[in-house]
Amino acid sequence: MGIIEKAMRARDTAAPEAARSPRPVARNRRSARPAPAPGGVTAEFARLTAAGFLPDPEKDASLIEQLRHLKRPILQNAFGPLKDGVSNVIMVTSARPGAGKSFVSAGLAYALTRERELSVVLADLDNIRATLTKELGLGDQAGFFDAADSDELGLESTLVKTEIPGLRILPTGRPATDSAELLNTERVRHLLRDFAEDDPSRIIILDSPPLLATADAHALLELADQVILVVEAGVTKLSEMRQIIASIGKDKPVGLVLNKSIGGLSTLYGSDYYAGSAYQR
């Protein structure tokens, strides 16, 4: 309980600052601070399209459109009038692996970069799979778990720039066998919280491990402001979803994303459905 309370307090203290002037700060940060990535590496985000983690705007126009819809309620929760304090850490997770967390994370990040005045950080926290890190060729880069384990290395220094302005990648870093324990430490909590609160215009997307597969995700739950649960159409079971929703608790905004839905069924239930429901919580 103590951990959560501390986190809440930390968020509360940061909130007024973020509320004051998020946009100028964001603009300043982006221009004033070039990415201190080791070796000045730039990730090529477009590679994800080829790997199937990003929709091709020409081929999958409808998917792009869906992602654009998806970001609305998230932004609403993060920066809208109902937000309390800084809630710009968005955890994307699922019950089981393979539901499409990385796809949703990447797509969401891509869609959010279209929002001006937003600094998007796509953090790959799945230490085991490290899908995005590998796909972007950042496997040998220092990342989140390096920063979590070291006193000198800050999160800022591990960010990797991409060809898209306003989008930076936070790689996983070295494989950590003790990732769950690491994530549960007070240090990591502060690290992430500070990173989020440093720049209120920043929006951090955590591509997390699946909730039912590892203990990592449960630790991350406490760090996130919003949780996006990816439901794989035809695969994710009702029982699994009930299980993970129960573990999340009621204090965080939770949104569902139905992924890999089958064409006929998704068009039958038009896009107006989820759009309306997004604001209801």
Next chain:
Amino acid sequence: MDIAHLRLMLVEHAFGMWRYRWVALTIAWIIAVTGWVVILTMPNRYDAQARVYVNTDSILKPLLSGLAVPTDTLSQVGMMTQALVGRPQLEAVASETGLMESAKTPEMEEAALESIKSRISITKSQGQDIYVIAFQDTDPKRARDVVQALLTNFMQNSLTADRSDSVQAQRFIQSQIGVYEKRLVEAEERLAEFKKKNVGLMPGEGGDYFVRMQTAQSALDSLEAEIAAVAQRKAELERQLEGEEPTFGLADPTKSMGGGGSTSVDGTIASFETQLEQLRLKLTDKHPDVVNVKKTLEDLYRLRDEERARNRSLGGGSSAASALQMNPVYQDMRMALSRAEVELASLRSQLGEKRSAVGYLRRMIDTIPEVEAQLNRLNRDYEVVKRQHDALLERLESARLADQVQQDNEAVSFDILEPPREPLLPAAPNRLLLNLLAMLVGLGAGAFVAFVLNKLDPVFFSTSHLKQALELPVFGNLPRSAARTPPDELRPVAINVGVLVLVCVVINVVGRSGLAPLANLLG
């Protein structure tokens, strides 16, 4: 619930069940293979049958109509059908065909007989006298044997049963004849006794009492009249004889000549003269009777004078020649007189008899009709018994004849239209159908299990379902990207089902060509 929603639900279920396709396929395989093995080891059932025509319209029937006791052949055959599955028949058939060999205890025997009974079917085709006797068995030869045995029984039984029937009928008729014979004798004795007792009181040839009375009376009357006539004649003869000389004309020819002799009307005149005198005593001369008699007398006198005159002219010449001879007239008259006397005596004696007969009848006016009535009754009883007796005798003859007819085997003729044959192909089980069924049941059970599993823990295909089930807002619905479409998963499942169907077909083809030895080995 609109069509779109229904379709969505169906598709959701289909996709949800698709998750358990391998489970479903495994179940389908297990059930199908198990079913096939079971079906393969099922014993074959062979049906043997015979068709029999029972000709009840005998050729002899029209000839025998009204003569013989009709034997209802149709009901006979119906009874045979029942009798065929009776216990003695079944036991006979069972022991003949060796179906009872395995039965050791009475309970087992009972069960075996019941089983045989249930496997026999006797059907009569509608409107025709064609019977189908069928039996089911695992052994084709035994099936045939049982039908053959049943058929033999059927034919034998119907013949012997009928014969014993008619023998029984004959026996009955004979016993009845015995009874009637006794009664007939009794009636006869009674009648004879009665007749003996009432001799003379019974109506004879002349009819009943009243007829007899009349006859007797009229016989008496005519006898009396006859007596009167004969007496008259005798009196006349005597009178004439007094006036006649035995030697007529010799003794007193003149007198006889002068007088002219007697004439044939002398007697008549005398009687009329007597009558006239008597009438005159009572009546005056003017009474018509008196007048009539007088007139008659005058006629008679004239006749006498004529005759006398004729006699005189005749007798003038001959009287001299015949005077010495016997008078022939005199002689004749004497003879006639004696004849009349004899006749009169005989008639008089008859008269007494007749009178006593009439008197007797008069006295018996109460007794005789009574006796007659009683006799009639006795006669009637006797007639009735006799008629019955005769009828029975006739029927016995008929029954004997009918029996003869049936013994000649022409009243019911059997025609085996189709003798029982050893069936080549089993009638059951229908392996093709059952194999197919096993496969379908397997697939169905698999699908059902998939359905249940899906229902127990469904997956999501629509945002509506998601929202409704989890009560959380749905932020997005990302369709399956064309680039990320997984490889066709339909193919392995389709291949699996295809192999299943193929195996089913192969089993059927192989099974058709005969896996009976294998089945026997396994069974």
